[in-house]
Amino acid sequence: MRMRYEIRITSENAPGTLYRIAGTMLRKKINIESLHVQEIDPVRHLSQFTIEIFLEPDLMEKLIKQIQRIVEVTEAKYLAIGENGKA
Amino acid sequence: MRSLIREGVDTIFGYPGGAIMPVYDALYDYKDKIRHILVRHEQGAAHAAEGYSRTRGKPGVAMATSGPGATNLVTGIADAMCDSIPIVCITGQVPKAILGTDAFQEAPVIGIVTPITKWCFQVTRAEEIPEAVAKAFHIASTGRPGPVLIDITKNAQIELFDYDPQAKYSFSSRLAPKDFKKDLPRAAELLNKAERPYMLIGHGIAISKAEGELKKFMEKSGVPVASTILGLSCISTDHPLYMGMLGMHGNYSTNKLTNRADVILAVGMRFDDRVTGKISEYAKNAKIIHVDIDHAELDKVIKAEIPIHADAKEFLTGILSLIKKRDHGTWIKEFKKLDEEEKKVVNDAELYPKEGEITMAETIRVLSEKTKGKAVIVADVGQHQMIAARYYQFRAPDSYITSGGLGTMGFALPAALGAKVGDPKREVIAIIGDGSFQMTLQELGTIRQEKLAVKIIILNNRFLGMVRQWQELFFENRYSFVHMDNPDFNKITDGYHIPNELVEKREELSAALNRLLKAKGSYLLDVRVKKEENVFPMVPSGASVDEVRIK
Numbered sequence: 001m002r003m004r005y006e007i008r009i010t011s012e013n014a015p016g017t018l019y020r021i022a023g024t025m026l027r028k029k030i031n032i033e034s035l036h037v038q039e040i041d042p043v044r045h046l047s048q049f050t051i052e053i054f055l056e057p058d059l060m061e062k063l064i065k066q067i068q069r070i071v072e073v074t075e076a077k078y079l080a081i082g083e084n085g086k087a
Numbered sequence: 088m089r090s091l092i093r094e095g096v097d098t099i100f101g102y103p104g105g106a107i108m109p110v111y112d113a114l115y116d117y118k119d120k121i122r123h124i125l126v127r128h129e130q131g132a133a134h135a136a137e138g139y140s141r142t143r144g145k146p147g148v149a150m151a152t153s154g155p156g157a158t159n160l161v162t163g164i165a166d167a168m169c170d171s172i173p174i175v176c177i178t179g180q181v182p183k184a185i186l187g188t189d190a191f192q193e194a195p196v197i198g199i200v201t202p203i204t205k206w207c208f209q210v211t212r213a214e215e216i217p218e219a220v221a222k223a224f225h226i227a228s229t230g231r232p233g234p235v236l237i238d239i240t241k242n243a244q245i246e247l248f249d250y251d252p253q254a255k256y257s258f259s260s261r262l263a264p265k266d267f268k269k270d271l272p273r274a275a276e277l278l279n280k281a282e283r284p285y286m287l288i289g290h291g292i293a294i295s296k297a298e299g300e301l302k303k304f305m306e307k308s309g310v311p312v313a314s315t316i317l318g319l320s321c322i323s324t325d326h327p328l329y330m331g332m333l334g335m336h337g338n339y340s341t342n343k344l345t346n347r348a349d350v351i352l353a354v355g356m357r358f359d360d361r362v363t364g365k366i367s368e369y370a371k372n373a374k375i376i377h378v379d380i381d382h383a384e385l386d387k388v389i390k391a392e393i394p395i396h397a398d399a400k401e402f403l404t405g406i407l408s409l410i411k412k413r414d415h416g417t418w419i420k421e422f423k424k425l426d427e428e429e430k431k432v433v434n435d436a437e438l439y440p441k442e443g444e445i446t447m448a449e450t451i452r453v454l455s456e457k458t459k460g461k462a463v464i465v466a467d468v469g470q471h472q473m474i475a476a477r478y479y480q481f482r483a484p485d486s487y488i489t490s491g492g493l494g495t496m497g498f499a500l501p502a503a504l505g506a507k508v509g510d511p512k513r514e515v516i517a518i519i520g521d522g523s524f525q526m527t528l529q530e531l532g533t534i535r536q537e538k539l540a541v542k543i544i545i546l547n548n549r550f551l552g553m554v555r556q557w558q559e560l561f562f563e564n565r566y567s568f569v570h571m572d573n574p575d576f577n578k579i580t581d582g583y584h585i586p587n588e589l590v591e592k593r594e595e596l597s598a599a600l601n602r603l604l605k606a607k608g609s610y611l612l613d614v615r616v617k618k619e620e621n622v623f624p625m626v627p628s629g630a631s632v633d634e635v636r637i638k
Contacts, residue, residue: 015209
């Protein structure tokens with residue numbers, strides 16, 4: 001069953017990172033439901049992405065690993081926040 | 088230039104153009120330190136960099152101008168991404184001031200290559216160059232290797248800055264394996280207790296240079312081993328514990344017995360769909376230990392009982408002392424029995440035909456005998472690739488270079504020239520189909536100009552043979568656009584002043600191969616082979632590995 005997930009990613013604040021993250025989702029035709037990005041550490045130039053998507057749980061586990069291996073990403077984790085269509 | 092030299096760059100495969108001209112101007116002053124090889128198409132530069140990387144063991148460098156120069160690199164970059172080959176691509180870009188204005192020869196290269204690179208970066212100021220170059224080489228060659236690209240705007244190529252040769256850059260390897268040693272006792276116990284253990288090896292063994300550790304492990308554990316196409320030559324094909332190749336056109340026993348094994352140890356391979364066949368039916372009786380340097384590969388396709396995030400060499404070194412010495416003779420006999428069947432139904436007729444046209448298999452067999460299995464075989468993509476993989480008897484590591492993941496036709500000729508530059512002492516032989524050859528044959532010009540002693544064998548069946556085979560077997564003989572009305576390859580090769588021969592008869596083959604191998608420079612044979620030859624065994628698309636067919 002598809003779940004609603006919130007993915008939280010910390011990354012270097014570098015151009016193209018959002019594109020790379022979105023690209024891993026595009027490859028699997030995953031639609032982004034909501035997206036928020038902001039710098040969280042101006043000294044170390046770190047940004048945080050909060051992304052909500054719908055996905056099957058087994059695919060979520062694979063997706064997070066693909067996001068984690070992006071060079072600019074320093075941390076990525078996810079949380080199930082509801083079932084299909086319900087937040 | 089100095090940044091590149093610092094990374095140990097001695098060779099660049101490239102093609103100049105407007106937006107990269109300042110770099111080429113600087114290259115002119117470094118001719119004695121860096122050998123620039125002018126390819127005939129940028130795709131050739133990327134494949135040559137891959138070939139170089141495979142024989143030299145460090146990243147190959149490809150350089151191109153902006154726009155079309157950069158887009159021509161794309162196929163090679165995607166190929167390197169699929170096969171985890173470290174290459175560093177450097178592209179010129181229009182000046183920063185006119186980025187995004189649809190300037191002449193402008194293409195959004197970073198946007199195009201992001202999904203097919205491990206990392207890429209646009210340099211818009213000269214002082215960014217040293218760190219970007221250092222980072223590029225670090226990322227390309229550490230962890231799971233892969234292609235990287237640096238796009239340098241023209242203004243950054245012209246600007247002056249104070250180069251600090253002492254500057255140090257350190258990059259953390261964030262996804263480095265941590266405490267895999269805790270998993271070793273469990274994995275060893277599983278292997279020690281197994282009745283029918285089976286080891287699958289892949290390119291990861293070659294990348295981590297773990298051939299010696301693999302042999303030690305095999306001989307202590309007694310476990311039979313099969314290889315993926317990119318793992319070929321990591322272990323000599325005459326080793327008594329080497330069972331053969333996996334995959335759609337792998338061996339009969341190696342595929343079929345996957346489903347008999349009770350424990351599978353997979354090291355440095357990624358359970359590609361060409362290896363697994365139907366996933367729901369794959370290795371149903373086995374507990375799987377999967378070892379990979381890329382943690383995203385673990386549990387990606389096949390769920391492992393024990394996933395281990397580790398470098399192949401470190402894993403094999405670590406587990407060796409925990410493994411009991413065993414002999415799996417009875418289990419190995421099951422492989423040998425199926426090998427006999429394969430030999431009777433497939434191999435004998437292909438390898439030793441008495442009449443009719445020359446076969447691809449016998450050409451490879453004779454070549455293998457004459458070179459004693461010690462040449463570097465660079466195969467293109469198609470039937471000839473599978474035949475070369477099946478029948479060349481590899482005796483030395485790093486000896487089979489091919490486009491495994493992406494399946495890029497046109498790969499072999501430029502990759503072979505790169506491989507020859509990477510290791511000039513080894514005999515490099517390109518095995519190419521008539522279809523593949525016509526995709527990148529312009530690189531004969533590079534081979535000629537650089538006087539590279541690349542040997543080329545075209546296995547010419549006047550068909551896109553692999554597609555034809557599928558049409559015969561799965562599309563009711565409806566041969567849709569697979570016949571090729573070819574040009575005279577000998578005349579074309581004459582035009583490049585490369586000695587060549589046409590081989591049409593069986594009795595000519597041996598002597599022609601002798602002349603090819605004896606030649607000091609490049610040499611080409613156009614070998615006319617049987618038109619409608621099929622590659623067997625075959626796991627039909629979507630079928631389970633134990634449904635592998637031998638006819």
